[in-house]
Amino acid sequence: MKYFSTHRFKQLGLVVSFTLGALSAQAQTPAAAPPPAWKQGMSDAMANSTLAPLAGKLTATKAADVPINRIKLPPGFKVEVWADSVPGSRVIAQGDGGKYYVGTRPLGRVYEITDNGTTRTSRVVIDKLDQPTVAYKDGALYVMSVDKVLRFDGIDKNPNVAPVDLTAKFNLPPEKHHNWKYIAFGPDGKLYVPFGAPCNICEPPSAEYAQIRRYNADGSGMEVLARGVRNSVGFDWHPVTKELWFSNHGRDWLGDDTPNDTMHRLKVGGHYGFPSCHQGNLPDPDVKKAKPCDGIEQPVALMGPHAATMGVTFYTGNMFPAEYRNVLFNARKGSWNRTKKIGHDVVMVRADADGKNAKVEPFMTGFSNEADQTWWGRPAYLHQMSDGALLVSDEQNGVIYRVSYSK
Amino acid sequence: MAFLGVAMLAPLFSAAQKPPPRAATCDVCHGPNGNSVLKDIPSIAGQPKVFIENQLVMIREGMRDIPQMKSVLQNGANSEMKGTLDNVQDSELTELAHHYASIKIAKPPTQKQADLYNKGERLSKEMRCGVCHLPTFVGRDQMPRLAGQREDYMLYTMRAMKANQVVGRDPNMITSLYGIADEDLQAIAHYLSRLSN
Numbered sequence: 001m002k003y004f005s006t007h008r009f010k011q012l013g014l015v016v017s018f019t020l021g022a023l024s025a026q027a028q029t030p031a032a033a034p035p036p037a038w039k040q041g042m043s044d045a046m047a048n049s050t051l052a053p054l055a056g057k058l059t060a061t062k063a064a065d066v067p068i069n070r071i072k073l074p075p076g077f078k079v080e081v082w083a084d085s086v087p088g089s090r091v092i093a094q095g096d097g098g099k100y101y102v103g104t105r106p107l108g109r110v111y112e113i114t115d116n117g118t119t120r121t122s123r124v125v126i127d128k129l130d131q132p133t134v135a136y137k138d139g140a141l142y143v144m145s146v147d148k149v150l151r152f153d154g155i156d157k158n159p160n161v162a163p164v165d166l167t168a169k170f171n172l173p174p175e176k177h178h179n180w181k182y183i184a185f186g187p188d189g190k191l192y193v194p195f196g197a198p199c200n201i202c203e204p205p206s207a208e209y210a211q212i213r214r215y216n217a218d219g220s221g222m223e224v225l226a227r228g229v230r231n232s233v234g235f236d237w238h239p240v241t242k243e244l245w246f247s248n249h250g251r252d253w254l255g256d257d258t259p260n261d262t263m264h265r266l267k268v269g270g271h272y273g274f275p276s277c278h279q280g281n282l283p284d285p286d287v288k289k290a291k292p293c294d295g296i297e298q299p300v301a302l303m304g305p306h307a308a309t310m311g312v313t314f315y316t317g318n319m320f321p322a323e324y325r326n327v328l329f330n331a332r333k334g335s336w337n338r339t340k341k342i343g344h345d346v347v348m349v350r351a352d353a354d355g356k357n358a359k360v361e362p363f364m365t366g367f368s369n370e371a372d373q374t375w376w377g378r379p380a381y382l383h384q385m386s387d388g389a390l391l392v393s394d395e396q397n398g399v400i401y402r403v404s405y406s407k
Numbered sequence: 408m409a410f411l412g413v414a415m416l417a418p419l420f421s422a423a424q425k426p427p428p429r430a431a432t433c434d435v436c437h438g439p440n441g442n443s444v445l446k447d448i449p450s451i452a453g454q455p456k457v458f459i460e461n462q463l464v465m466i467r468e469g470m471r472d473i474p475q476m477k478s479v480l481q482n483g484a485n486s487e488m489k490g491t492l493d494n495v496q497d498s499e500l501t502e503l504a505h506h507y508a509s510i511k512i513a514k515p516p517t518q519k520q521a522d523l524y525n526k527g528e529r530l531s532k533e534m535r536c537g538v539c540h541l542p543t544f545v546g547r548d549q550m551p552r553l554a555g556q557r558e559d560y561m562l563y564t565m566r567a568m569k570a571n572q573v574v575g576r577d578p579n580m581i582t583s584l585y586g587i588a589d590e591d592l593q594a595i596a597h598y599l600s601r602l603s604n
Contacts, residue, residue, distance in 0.1 A: 052539040055549035058464035059497035128469045177578035
């Protein structure tokens, strides 16, 4: 944006005139015409709805103000506020030297939280980014936003290291909607990056959306692994098969009960249905196609309609009882596009290694009250600590919980 | 440079609630008690509390880049482009948000172009603006009040959203303006600015 000349004001009572002026011409234009507004999928039947996205909280919350006693867990588990006053906390990546890196979304910050044993301290590593996320590998912190890829080498020993800018190598698409990305390094050492569709429901304006890709750590060797993925914001590798399992958000404005958010196993080269087929078996009424669900990959599990399935973590630790080994934990932020809210919890998906016989069960609840439809927290991402405890970020309160188990 | 005639307005809040000290700074641009009389500068009176609070955080963080808020007030001789909200604590932002949310928005202009107004009324229904901003367009939570907001500011903002040149706003809002004709935005801004809800 251009800066405009202004007059300094001398005292109250004098007016200075401002002009907002012409919009900057420096932004990239999309490759093709963007989808028109009417394609955002609201039918006439929805015209009088007042469902809207839930309001986030951008100011800090202290641990004392978190109603932690309302959180419910299975017997033997306990929860504490592990870090507070980190508004907007989302993805957690473990670094070296007791440091954890935490991304956000609208607030634009990346936090470094240091675990001092009994307490945590935090600092902001970088801010003013457009929806940043984090990953960590070989001593380097990777930060990816809508329009930047940065790498902070050796940040543990060199906290003020200037980042290496890798943006040009990664070929990022320009649209912002659904373009916050969850990224992670796989067992193959490559960086996995989904790119969501820039709309609720549409034919994406160009081929680069609604897909999952992987890259070498330096941005070279880009491969498209899957297409037709509307918006995947969490994934992890099965501890035994090393296959990628990923979450996906279904479209809005198709009623309270359709479509489900879904959990999938990656089949390289597979198509997951968006936009013409949802949850593996539901043809879309707006973007039609002949036999839309033929050949579409089927989900492992249905994660609840509009529940907002987020972070995915397979548990591999020794702290929790054996029955939790290799179980997929999934945080669900909670619904906005549903008259009766669901989600606001952490659930478990128990399934065979090939994805069959999946069952979804609650693990961590209490963030919402079904009876009066109030809610106070939004679990978002998970991280297994070295001792087997589970960190859970609450994006609404900007705190991170530590869930532990003892007999 | 034009001079601002400071209108004597009837008290818009109870004497028991003194405005926070920093509100005087906001009022310089956003108008007496947050009702803007300056071209292209939005009114903040009567906006939902969460909306104001979130925007203040985004402006303090530099996520919403409003150059005028950076350069108008310089904190100290050695400061370099320090902004009006640098280092302002969360609690003070929350207090400012409560303050402006509690003020009644000024009456909108009565003069209107009938064709443009009617077209704007039809379009804002067809485009489902009321789903989020409510059918009265008074806004709620993090979604701003549109009824009675300045026409020039709303047109500017909608144009910027359509061109995908805003940071720190809900992408749902940005995408809802995909492909819309500029003359439609003009009609919508004209209509909403005349609503006295």
